[in-house]
Amino acid sequence: MPNLVDHDHSLELLRQMLRIRRFEEKSAELYSGGKIRGFLHLANGEEAISVGAIPALAPDDAIVATYREHGHALVRGTPMRALMAELYGKSTGCARGRGGSMHFFDASRRFYGGLAIVAGGLPVAVGLALADHLSHRSRVSACFFGDGAVAEGEFHESLNLAALWKLPVLFLCENNLYAMGTALARHQSQIDIARKADAYAIPADAVDGMDVLAVESATQRAVDVVRAGQGPFLLEYRTYRFRAHSMYDAELYRTKEEVERWKQRDPVRLLSEGLRAQGVLTDAVLDKLETAIADEIADAVTFAEASPWEPVEDLTKDVYTPGKV
Amino acid sequence: MRRFNATPASGPDRIRDTPLSESTFVGAGIGAALGGLRPVVDVMTVNFSLLALDQIVNNAATIRHMSGGQFSIPLIVRMATGAGRQVGAQHSHSLEGWYAHIPAITVLTPATVTDAKGMLLAALNEPDPVFIFEHAFLYALDGELDEAAFSVDLSHAAVRKPGHDVSLITFGGSLWKTLEAATRLAEDGIDAEVLDLRVLRPLDMPTILVSVRKTHRAVVIDEGWRTGSFAAEVSAQIMEGAFYDLDAPVARVCSVEVPIPYPKHLEDAALPQVAGIVQAVHAVVGKR
Ligand SMILES: Cc1ncc(C[n+]2csc(CCOP(=O)(O)OP(=O)(O)O)c2C)c(N)n1
Ligand SMILES: [Mg+2]
Numbered sequence: 346m347p348n349l350v351d352h353d354h355s356l357e358l359l360r361q362m363l364r365i366r367r368f369e370e371k372s373a374e375l376y377s378g379g380k381i382r383g384f385l386h387l388a389n390g391e392e393a394i395s396v397g398a399i400p401a402l403a404p405d406d407a408i409v410a411t412y413r414e415h416g417h418a419l420v421r422g423t424p425m426r427a428l429m430a431e432l433y434g435k436s437t438g439c440a441r442g443r444g445g446s447m448h449f450f451d452a453s454r455r456f457y458g459g460l461a462i463v464a465g466g467l468p469v470a471v472g473l474a475l476a477d478h479l480s481h482r483s484r485v486s487a488c489f490f491g492d493g494a495v496a497e498g499e500f501h502e503s504l505n506l507a508a509l510w511k512l513p514v515l516f517l518c519e520n521n522l523y524a525m526g527t528a529l530a531r532h533q534s535q536i537d538i539a540r541k542a543d544a545y546a547i548p549a550d551a552v553d554g555m556d557v558l559a560v561e562s563a564t565q566r567a568v569d570v571v572r573a574g575q576g577p578f579l580l581e582y583r584t585y586r587f588r589a590h591s592m593y594d595a596e597l598y599r600t601k602e603e604v605e606r607w608k609q610r611d612p613v614r615l616l617s618e619g620l621r622a623q624g625v626l627t628d629a630v631l632d633k634l635e636t637a638i639a640d641e642i643a644d645a646v647t648f649a650e651a652s653p654w655e656p657v658e659d660l661t662k663d664v665y666t667p668g669k670v
Numbered sequence: 671m672r673r674f675n676a677t678p679a680s681g682p683d684r685i686r687d688t689p690l691s692e693s694t695f696v697g698a699g700i701g702a703a704l705g706g707l708r709p710v711v712d713v714m715t716v717n718f719s720l721l722a723l724d725q726i727v728n729n730a731a732t733i734r735h736m737s738g739g740q741f742s743i744p745l746i747v748r749m750a751t752g753a754g755r756q757v758g759a760q761h762s763h764s765l766e767g768w769y770a771h772i773p774a775i776t777v778l779t780p781a782t783v784t785d786a787k788g789m790l791l792a793a794l795n796e797p798d799p800v801f802i803f804e805h806a807f808l809y810a811l812d813g814e815l816d817e818a819a820f821s822v823d824l825s826h827a828a829v830r831k832p833g834h835d836v837s838l839i840t841f842g843g844s845l846w847k848t849l850e851a852a853t854r855l856a857e858d859g860i861d862a863e864v865l866d867l868r869v870l871r872p873l874d875m876p877t878i879l880v881s882v883r884k885t886h887r888a889v890v891i892d893e894g895w896r897t898g899s900f901a902a903e904v905s906a907q908i909m910e911g912a913f914y915d916l917d918a919p920v921a922r923v924c925s926v927e928v929p930i931p932y933p934k935h936l937e938d939a940a941l942p943q944v945a946g947i948v949q950a951v952h953a954v955v956g957k958r
Binding site for chain 1: 687688689690691692693694717718720721755756757758759760761926927928929931932933934935936939940
């Protein structure tokens with residue numbers, strides 16, 4: 346375990362990871378009960394990434410994420426109520442309920458989705474960074490994407506353009522070793538994703554994505570480079586998803602043993618064990634954290650349940666900006 | 671209708687898992703076809719086919735003609751299409767009408783189990799690019815597989831229910847909603863004929879015109895957005911070919927022009943539904 350000197354901080358990291366874990370467990374339950382529909386991609390096992398990475402960003406930095414973005418929005422600070430309501434499709438959701446699980450948006454926190462076409466977010470992050478660059482703002486645009494996205498042309502085009510124009514983009518690859526059922530080695534000739542940055546003369550790093558403290562410090566270093574105006578940075582988080590790609594899949598592409606092996610490195614477990622060894626985490630402390638999280642989730646569910654649906658008459662509202670037509 | 675299951679017996683050389691590189695794996699399909707193979711490319715859904723549009727529009731659809739007929743591209747591209755599963759705006763597109771705009775390709779929209787199998791088999795004999803759009807809603811349907819599956823034709827629309835009062839013209843996932851609407855209309859004393867277009871390009875206009883000349887009324891049902899929809903094309907061609915046979919303007923039931931929203935009540939409101947089809951038919955038949 347790395348340095349756990351700042352105990353309060355470490356406990357907060359644990360709390361955030363647990364908050365995501367429990368929120369998503371509740372979501373899965375609600376999905377089985379038919380309250381949440383469509384696709385539901387959970388980040389079970391990958392929580393250390395959003396928890397470690399997002400606090401390294403300033404409040405006015407931008408975030409572009411994928412369909413597996415519940416944790417990112419939670420850590421960014423979008424109220425759990427608005428996220429749960431979005432999963433329900435209620436009008437009080439963070440996107441009025443129109444987006445659902447894959448499409449969280451929060452303009453007040455510069456959270457630009459929740460974009461569900463693989464690699465579709467990378468060029469958008471480049472453009473956000475271009476806007477900052479041209480406006481002489483020293484903001485960072487952070488873009489999360491999976492290992493699968495690395496196979497798309499948009500990944501390569503975005504890295505090249507961001508490097509060419511020295512744009513403040515933080516490319517954050519959540520490498521969980523699979524793109525749906527396709528293992529990394531079945532879709533990449535070079536499985537060391539961080540090395541791809543070399544081709545575009547971009548600095549890069551790879552970090553253990555199960556170790557929240559390592560994620561935190563590596564992301565902080567990367568943010569510093571980008572904010573200093575030295576152009577983009579590619580950071581690869583090596584992680585693993587414990588559950589199916591979306592709610593259900595046959596998981597024929599991996600063995601139970603492999604999943605179990607990775608569960609030994611569950612980020613929640615790793616941090617908890619470290620904190621217990623130092624006497625910081627006790628059953629009583631954990632109980633308190635869990636109870637507060639359970640209360641927050643129960644409140645979010647109550648809120649979502651009680652929230653109204655958007656009226657059907659509003660179906661065509663916001664197709665265009667008001668006043669334009 | 672079930673998604674075709676490729677068996678590993680065919681071998682990993684012949685059934686390939688690809689990286690997420692739609693433009694390149696569709697383009698490679700074009701190249702492999704030029705190189706003498708007969709590739710079947712599965713791009714999962716129409717939503718992701720957008721990343722391959724350049725290869726489709728600029729290469730697959732041009733090379734034969736542009737080369738003066740020297741090269742053919744016997745390529746099949748399959749994909750799911752359509753909305754109705756609460757998967758939000760980026761995963762709910764119905765763009766087969768767009769594809770039908772493109773000359774030099776064949777666009778198929780199987781709506782029955784027999785067509786799902788038979789069209790794929792028949793497409794294997796086509797010398798030029800064939801695009802097969804399978805409405806995702808159909809994967810959950812069960813149906814009898816007709817022996818005819820081994821020899822379905824790729825040029826004709828099918829009359830799925832004969833009738834005399836109005837022609838309901840549709841394709842793909844909307845066929846089942848339209849048939850249900852026809853059943854309800856029968857209860858109201860309206861005898862609707864239901865046409866399943868099956869092939870959007872080349873379009874079997876003669877079958878449509880025979881039907882419209884008989885019923886004198888037509889409603890086109892299409893899950894695409896109304897403006898520039900395939901329904902607009904069918905409607906225009908009916909006007910061109912059977913204007914004086916019509917007793918009422920051709921009506922269209924299409925999707926509302928919004929990105930498809932996630933919540934069920936809004937998604938339902940955005941898409942063609944049985945009630946809307948029934949209502950449109952009443953409006954058309956009322957104009958006697
Ligand atoms: C362009 C595109 N092609 C296919 C899909 C279907 N799809 C959704 S997620 C996914 C796997 C993506 O894997 P990865 O980028 O590694 O992200 P992960 O799901 O592992 O977080 C696929 C193939 C899509 N959404 N977009
Ligand atoms: Mg992945």
